[in-house]
Amino acid sequence: xxxxxxxxxxxxIIAGNSHDYIARFLLEKGYVEAEIMSExxxxxxxxxxxxxxxxxxxxxxxxxxxxxYTNKAAxxxxxxxxxxxxLARLDPNFGEIQRIEPPPFEEFIQRYIAVNRPVxxxxxxxxxxxxxxxxxxxxxxxxxxxxxxxxxxxGSDPFYEQNQKFHRKEVRxxxxxxxxERTDSSNDFYMTAGNMSTHRAAxxxxxxxAENINIRGDYFEFPAEGSLWIGPKGTVTPLHFDMINNFFCxxxxxxxxxxxxxxxxxxxxxxxxxxxxxxAANPDFDHHPLFSNVTMYDFVVYPGEVLFIPMGWWHHxxxxxxxxxxxxxxxxxxxxxxxxGGFIQESKNFTLGQGL
Numbered sequence: 001x002x003x004x005x006x007x008x009x010x011x012x013i014i015a016g017n018s019h020d021y022i023a024r025f026l027l028e029k030g031y032v033e034a035e036i037m038s039e040x041x042x043x044x045x046x047x048x049x050x051x052x053x054x055x056x057x058x059x060x061x062x063x064x065x066x067x068x069y070t071n072k073a074a075x076x077x078x079x080x081x082x083x084x085x086x087l088a089r090l091d092p093n094f095g096e097i098q099r100i101e102p103p104p105f106e107e108f109i110q111r112y113i114a115v116n117r118p119v120x121x122x123x124x125x126x127x128x129x130x131x132x133x134x135x136x137x138x139x140x141x142x143x144x145x146x147x148x149x150x151x152x153x154x155g156s157d158p159f160y161e162q163n164q165k166f167h168r169k170e171v172r173x174x175x176x177x178x179x180x181e182r183t184d185s186s187n188d189f190y191m192t193a194g195n196m197s198t199h200r201a202a203x204x205x206x207x208x209x210a211e212n213i214n215i216r217g218d219y220f221e222f223p224a225e226g227s228l229w230i231g232p233k234g235t236v237t238p239l240h241f242d243m244i245n246n247f248f249c250x251x252x253x254x255x256x257x258x259x260x261x262x263x264x265x266x267x268x269x270x271x272x273x274x275x276x277x278x279x280a281a282n283p284d285f286d287h288h289p290l291f292s293n294v295t296m297y298d299f300v301v302y303p304g305e306v307l308f309i310p311m312g313w314w315h316h317x318x319x320x321x322x323x324x325x326x327x328x329x330x331x332x333x334x335x336x337x338x339x340x341g342g343f344i345q346e347s348k349n350f351t352l353g354q355g356l
Contacts, residue, residue: 001031001039009043014053078266085263085295097259097299102306105218109333112308113245118259118297121215121306129209130251131304134324136177142205144174148191149198155188159355161238162275164192166356173203176230180322185234192237193227193327203228210326215306219247221330229325237317239268239276243340244329248307253323259297262312267293272347280316311339 005026012022019040026036043049088094099120102108112119125131152169154160160167179189200207206228214220233253241262258280260268267290269277278288285292300320301307309315331337 001035005029005031006039006043009039010046010049010052013040013043013049014056081263081266082293085261085293088261088263089295095295095297097297099305102215102219104216105332108219113310113331113333116262116310116312118310118313119308120299120301121308122304124215124306125213125249125251125304128213130206130213130249130324130326133209134206134251136181136322139177139206140174143203144172144177146173146202147171147198148173148176148202150176150189150191152189154190155186157355159350160187161240162272162350163353163356166353180230180232183232186232187234187236190229190231190235192229192231199228213249213326213328215247218332220328221332223330224328225330226327229323229327231319231323233319233321233323235319235323236281237315239278239280239314239316240274241312241314242309243274243311243343244337245311245331246309247328247331248301248309249326249328250301250303250305250307251324251326252303253319253321254300254302255323255325256300256318256320257297257307258316259309260294260314262310262314264294264314265312267291268314272350273345276314280314281318 009022009026019037022040023033023036027033097118097120099122102121102124103111111117147170149168149170151160151164151167152171153167157163157167176189176191210226210228211224212222213224239258239260260280269288269291271277278284278291280296283291329337
């Protein structure tokens with residue numbers, strides 16, 4: 001018998017194929033039954049084959065153990081997070097956003113950052129130049145001819161947030177503002193954080209205006225880091241979470257906000273990166289039944305208010321009128337405010353550009 005068929009017999013035996021299967025196949029190749037059975041018997045008793053089979057059995061047993069403990073860890077983590085939700089519901093105010101005047105930052109860390117709790121801060125931007133001076137006419141006066149990047153063509157893409165790099169378009173800032181003001185409601189175009197790389201130079205006056213904004217003089221570190229968001233009524237940022245603690249500053253217009261606690265990860269259908277597959281504004285519980293387990297905060301953030309969004313909290317934002325917003329993420333506390341290391345972003349079900 002040719003060595004290639006002896007090699008094939010060895011693979012079949014290690015894989016657990018029956019002697020009948022091996023014999024039927026080799027009979028079709030022209031070998032006689034006595035020779036075939038002799039080769040099978042020789043292979044079954046060969047120490048090389050037995051050694052390979054023992055090694056495979058050990059590897060399969062180890063893989064089974066790894067799979068068991070991986071599944072056990074995932075199950076028990078989900079169990080623990082569900083218990084966090086039960087405990088949180090013991091608070092009669094759970095699910096309702098608090099509005100407070102900002103306390104000293106050390107107290108804010110203890111009451112909100114350290115315990116991963118959202119809150120709305122009021123009365124803290126009356127002296128901010130963006131809050132006092134920014135209007136669309138002010139924007140035109142300083143940067144009408146500047147070239148800015150926006151997201152455009154979002155309306156036809158169900159994955160517009162994930163695919164934002166494919167929707168980048170450079171436009172004249174004045175033209176963008178004109179389009180915004182003549183639009184009644186739209187989610188098709190929006191100036192978002194995804195376009196910040198060139199805006200610091202293109203909109204230098206606006207970034208200068210916002211450079212030194214702070215809360216009680218001690219919440220933020222400098223030089224400032226953050227983003228500028230400008231869009232018409234109807235813009236939607238779908239349900240996702242940030243890998244930082246974020247201060248969302250509402251300068252003009254109002255936004256409806258839906259927040260879902262960070263420990264709701266097992267129920268939000270997080271498949272790709274930081275995004276949820278659930279439409280938080282209109283959840284389909286037949287398609288996403290586990291989402292019925294979440295507690296969703298639902299409220300409006302008004303001009304002059306700062307929303308603290310803790311790291312990991314899922315949020316969905318919808319503009320109720322033309323809006324201008326700022327974010328701040330460099331905080332005045334020890335340690336780094338970036339927590340993304342180790343998070344698995346990839347998906348087997350989604351690739352960038354899908355849906356276009």
